[in-house]
Amino acid sequence: MSMSGIAFGSAFAAALLCLPLPARARDPDRNDRGWLVTLGLTANAAPEFPGAGKLQLAPIPSIDLRRVGDPLPFEPPDQSVGVGLLGRRDGFDFGPAAQIRLKREQEDVGAPVGEVGFTVEAGLFVQAWPIPNLRLRAEGRKGIGGHDGWLSDLSADLVLRDSGRTVFSVGPRLRLADGDFVRTYFGLSPAASARAGIPAYRPGGGLYSVGALASIVHQLSPIWGVTASAGCDRLVRGAAASPIVRRFGSPNQLSVSLGLTYTFAVHRHRP
Secondary structure, three states, rough: OOHHHHHHHHHHHHHHHHOOOOOOOOOHHHHOEEEEEEEEEEEEEOOOOOOOEEEEEEEEEEEEEOOOOOOOOOOOOOOOOOOOOOOOOOOOEEEEEEEEEOOHEEEEEEEOOOOOOEEEEOOOOOOOOEEEEEEEEEEEEEEOOOOOOOEEEEEEEEEEEEOEEEEEEEEEEOOOOOHHHHHHHHHHHHHHHHHHOOOOOOOOOOOEEEEEEEEEEEEEEEEEEEEEEEEEEEOHHHHOOHHHHHOOOOEEEEEEEEEEEEEEOOOOOOO
């Protein structure tokens, strides 16, 4: 898909923000049943940067808020942090989304190919559940800081639930980006080429990665739960052909995570 497709998706999501939000009826019983707060800490092993051949282990904290009696939420670990403006987890929703990308040092690559600074990627997401067990999601984000590129992540997840205690999901991933992003992480300028002793390279934008992710959330008790995930993205086209990837990294971008959650209730005291 070309950059025009990414821009169209982002413009479509932006247009949705201009639509009036439907009014929702007040449900006194729902409002009085309190909240469940879930705190999580996950050990996540993922590539240090796009195209890296080594995994970096890092702790990732999380927090989730839901009404008492609501089902366990489905939030795969590779999606951006987002806020649904409609507040719906089982239907159509959209809203702002963001994630961070850590700095890439030349020492991380193993060659003087140039550094990429810390980046905040901010944008929008749109998601829908066409049937109860299938979620479709699209994200469009713009880099601010280390890279200035546009990215789009497309995902589809088959979501299976068991007795309200377990949520399992599996599904494909497509990742697209414009030329600025692809050249920042996979390209080589003539000056960097001379320093690193490998050919200069100027790839274009479009589809740069395909993959899949599986995840599971299981409540051991009403208080404690565990999470786990495993995924693999395969770099394709211009990203896979990069001399940085071929010489110093890998086209196979593996990721695994294991986490623990703690849930407690917060009740509103009625006068």
